[in-house]
Amino acid sequence: MSDPEGAGRREALKRVAVTLRAGDVGFALAGGYAGWALGGPEPDNDVDFVVAEADADRAASVLGEAGLDVRQPPEDWLFKVYTDGAMVDVLFRLAGETVDDELLGRAVEQEVLSVSMPVVDATDLVIGKLAALNEHACDLSKVLPTARALREKIDWPRAEAATAWNDIAVACLFLLRRLQVVPEA
Structure with a gap:
């Protein structure tokens, strides 16, 4: 899954965001790509999104039903999505804290790679x-x-x-x- 140029990660970012939005799941871009969207350096690892813990199962279902490869790792605070040769982490807890509507409510709607989405x-x-x-x-x-x-x-x-x-x-x-x-x- 090596993608030194990041093209697969960027496509996966767009695909997951569009799918979550179409499924009416509250989410926000998080992690290194959120930092990049806000003006920081582009990361060279995976893409991260956050969803409210109460919506995690529904988010996984929406993504799976759209044909994305959704997997549950041993960790109990996220699930993983594989698409476009890249891995996307969908987290519902950050550093032990539950992702909730308050955190999602502070996210800023902005265009990322020509797709409008909330960014933490x-x-x-x-x-x-x-x-x-x-x-x-x-x-x-x-x-x-x-x-x-x-x-x-x-x-x-x-x-x-x-x-x-x-x-x-x-x-x-x-x-x-x-x-x-x-x-x-």
Whole structure:
């Protein structure tokens, strides 16, 4: 499933978004491609969408009925969709927190690759990236470029309050402040 140019991922992104919208499932583009849509660097891995946890089964059914290959991995917080030679993660929990209508309601409707779709709010995106940091997954390269590119769009006090429980996120925010990405309090 190697796609160094990202063409398959971009087609999969459009196909899943159009299918969810046609199925009347609330969703938002999330993860690295949300960061890209908001002005950050394009990721070189999978595509992520979020749906409300209460709608996860219906979302999987809508995508499966449209002929997409839907699979349930061992993790109990997402399912995977394979199409156009790419993998799409559809998450209904982010860093242990349930995706709900409130998070989806903050998403911003915008055109991505000529398809209108909701994209998670920049602050929610960064909160998710910070909250996912832990002792086993503390790769700051997943946070720093996006935070730097989107810094003016992020409600930093909200991001800091939402991730204050995570020592690695706090350290990352300290570094971002030292790099003058996060403004001084």
